[in-house]
Amino acid sequence: MTDVKTQPVKATLVDDIDEHVGTPGAFEFVNHYKVTPEGRARARQEAVEQPAGMFYVCPCGCGHQGYLAIRPAVPEHPSWAWNGNREAPVLSPSVHHVGHWHGYLGGSDGLQPGVWVSC
Numbered sequence: 001m002t003d004v005k006t007q008p009v010k011a012t013l014v015d016d017i018d019e020h021v022g023t024p025g026a027f028e029f030v031n032h033y034k035v036t037p038e039g040r041a042r043a044r045q046e047a048v049e050q051p052a053g054m055f056y057v058c059p060c061g062c063g064h065q066g067y068l069a070i071r072p073a074v075p076e077h078p079s080w081a082w083n084g085n086r087e088a089p090v091l092s093p094s095v096h097h098v099g100h101w102h103g104y105l106g107g108s109d110g111l112q113p114g115v116w117v118s119c
């Protein structure tokens with residue numbers, strides 16, 4: 001499978017990403033990456049001022065989820081700089097959901113906050 005180019009996709013802030021797999025570009029902030037349902041519920045309650053990362057639904061429309069660690073992050077993990085805006089986030093560098101979609105949350109120049117923009 002190769003990456004697909006999409007029209008700009010609105011990034012929609014949601015409370016529970018698992019209920020929005022049908023919404024390409026939906027995202028949820030969490031405080032820590034937890035794999036158990038209980039852990040994830042606790043993590044999203046704690047994600048108030050400085051989230052540790054975000055789950056997102058692949059903008060290509062496949063319904064797959066990904067996770068992006070927000071800086072400062074555990075050094076050995078890839079991580080992204082966030083503009084601090086929960087409703088209209090901008091991340092840098094680009095997001096590559098390998099085999100699906102490659103682009104920027106907020107545009108390559110950061111001038112489209114809250115929108116997933118294909119490369």
Ligand SMILES: [Zn+2]
Nearest residue numbers: 058060062100
């Ligand atoms: Zn996809």
